[in-house]
Every structure is written in structure tokens, then in C-alpha cells.
Amino acid sequence: MTAVTSLPKPTALITGASRGLGAAIARELAPTHELLLGARSGDSLRGILEDLPEATGWPVSLTDYDAVAEAVAPITRLDVLVHNAGIADLGTIAESSVEQWRNTLEANLIAVVELTRLLLPALRVASGHVVLVNSGAGLRAHPGWAPYAASKFGLRAFGDALRQEEPQLRVTSIHPGRIDTDMQRAIVAGEGREYRPEEFLTPETVASAIRNAVETPRDGHPTEIVLRPY
Template identity: 45%
Template sequence: MSDPRPVALVTGASGGMGREIARELSRTHRIVAVGRDAARLEAVAADTGAETWRLDVSDAEGLAEHVAGLDRLDVLVHAAAIARTLGVAAARAADWAEHFAVNVTAPAELTRLALPLLRAAQGTVVFIGSGASTRPVPGSAVYAATKHALRAVADVLRIDEEPHRLRVATVAPGQTDTAMLRAMVPAEQYAPERYIRPESVAAAVRFVVDAPADAHITDLAVRPRQEIARI
């Protein structure tokens, strides 16, 4: 007998935040986990029973081929992202192009491909934004710009898809204890206890997904308990 549970697709599932989101949603959903690291995806599958897609989210043809094989999609969570410490003085055109391809174009394209299924389910799309879109830190021009743009994608999608009763949310975590953050902060300054746990971001996504049918949670900021002004 086929699994009757709703389906949630999570990108960036081989990373810390995406993995925890997949794990949290697997309590109630069938999971499709998308990521680039085969070993980590296998671990996610072992924990959640997820179907795994090993591909880069900027591979539009690969995404289209995989989405075509789905027969249902209720929740789409865009957790995949890249971030490097780059200010305007240091960033080259290739840096801007790479960050926008992964952080903005890829989620927009995947959403476009999945819209027929999401509309049919009156589903939920969750964009994992960033506190950097409202509280940027030094050297974050490229990353912050992409998260500003991603917020715009979410806001316009919400307006455009209102007739289809699609729910669209931006969950914007502040500094979270992930490999991405560790790569951006000098080791001697890194204090995991000061940062948000990936599990807490997953709980915020769960809150959005479980909103009652009459409610639409559109924007959710998740900040460290003790505010960190600068990394």
C-alpha cells in the first residue's frame, strides 16, 4: 500500500539546517531530501526514510527530471544556500553569479517546476532566509544581497499564488551553529553556545507548516537568545 502521508521536499538536506528540518518533518511527512553530499544524504535517509536526490540545486535540468517523477508535493522547503565572506571590494562577477544561482535562481526555478503539485495540494513553500537580510554584518554584501532578493521572491510569490491558496513563508534565522557559519567565523572566536541550534530552526519550520487552515504565517525571524551584533 502506498504511503498516504503528505510529501515534503527539503533542499540542502545534507547540511546541518536542512538535515534537522527533514528529520523534524519526517514525523508526519514523507521526505524527499535533496543535497550534494552522498554520505550525508544516506544518513538522512537512514534517520527519516527519505527518498534522496543527489544533485546541485543550480542544476535546472536535473531538478526538472526529478520533479517530473513526483505525483504529490505538499511542502517545499528551500534550505540550500552558499555563503562566503565577500564585500563589494573583494567580490568578482563570478562570485555574485554563483551566489545568486544557488540562493535565488535555484529556489525560484524549483518552485516554478513544483507549482502544479503545490497548487493541487494547497501546499506550503518555506524559504529559509537569513537575519543577514535585515541585520547584515561586515563583509557580507554578496550573501546579504541574495537573501534580500530571496525575500522579494517569497513576497511576490505569496501575492501571485493567493488565488491557489498556496501558503508562502520566509523563516529567517540569525547566526546558527552550522558548517556554513563555522567557515565564516575564526575558530578562536567560535562559541557554539551563543548561536541558534539547527533543531530550533526546524521547530520554526514545523510551526509554519502546522499553521491552522485559516492562518497564513508569512514571516518568522529566529534570533539568538542573546543578540549578537556582529560575527
């Protein structure tokens, strides 16, 4: 009787995976994927790696491009790349600074572009899937959100261009509304409002939508997903 050898799991790299939405995405994909979990430091990944001991930590600052290039060098095949890391430094245009605009665009757009560019050979090998965690602000800008919205509009444009330039890849932009995370708590505190978790999407709901996109059969290309709190 011939032994049945199971096929290796596909590999997924998730940035910003130490907490919040990134950790929820990791838990959703863990049963079906080998995981590389990205964060700025190994210490910040300790909690999620205790929950998912079969995952591998991938600690690197995404705006340190020399370090990123070194970190991606061993990756020769990548089935899924989830860009979840980002920042939300809010404020009005009148009160904003060059440094705020530069930092926001660097973290939310330029670092995403460079990581994707470096991983294109590995993604091509797998005919892989790039998931861009965007925002409702990437579809419509609101007062006080200009730098963040500009970075997310740019991220959507990057996804559109990548989809056309690399037709063997699938590229999904997901635009969730506000999510119940620590980042959201900080945003609401800055707005001077009471925090009500029931007003927001749960990380698990958004992570489930991402898993569904990744698991869509190859004859379908989920290009954009928009989620709003019910």
C-alpha cells in the same frame, strides 16, 4: 465492522537536507510527512537516510536546471517545499568578484526560483506550503556580507511576489540569526574569531519553528518568522 484506512502522509521536499539545519528539519518533519531529501549527491545523503530510512533521497545539483527538471517530473503532488540549500561566500564589496556575485545569486536565489516554478503544478494540487530559509542578512545587510545579503533580500522579494501570485499557497520566509552549523564554523574562522556554540541558535530550534509554521492551521498564514539567539 468497517476497517479504518489511514490517510497518506503529506509529502515534503527539503533541499540541503544532508546535514546541519536541513537534516534537523528532516528529523522534525519525519513523524508527519513523507520526505524527499535533497542534496548534491547520493553519497552525501547516506547519513541522514540511515537515520530516517523511510525517507527518499533526491540527489540533484540545483543549478543544473535540466537535471532539476528531470528530477521533479515524477512529483505530481507536493504539500511542503523547504528551500534550505544555499551558500555563504563572504567578503567586502571592494574584494568581491563578478564570479562571487554570480555564484551566490545563482545558488541562493535563481535556483530557488526555478525549482519552485517547476514544482508549482504539484504545489497547486496540494494547496501547498513553500518555506524559504532566509537569514537575518535578508533583513539588514552588514559589512562584508553584501553578495549574501543581496541574494537573501532577493529571496524575500521572491517570497512576497509568490505569495501574491499564488494565493492558494502558503509562503513563509524564516529569518534566523546565526545557527550552530559547520557553515557557521567556517564563517567564524574566516572572521578570525573563536567559535562559541552557545552564541548561536541550534538547528533544532530553527527546525522546530519551521515545523510549527507548517502545522499552523489553514486559517492562519505565517508569512514571516524572525528568530534571534537569546
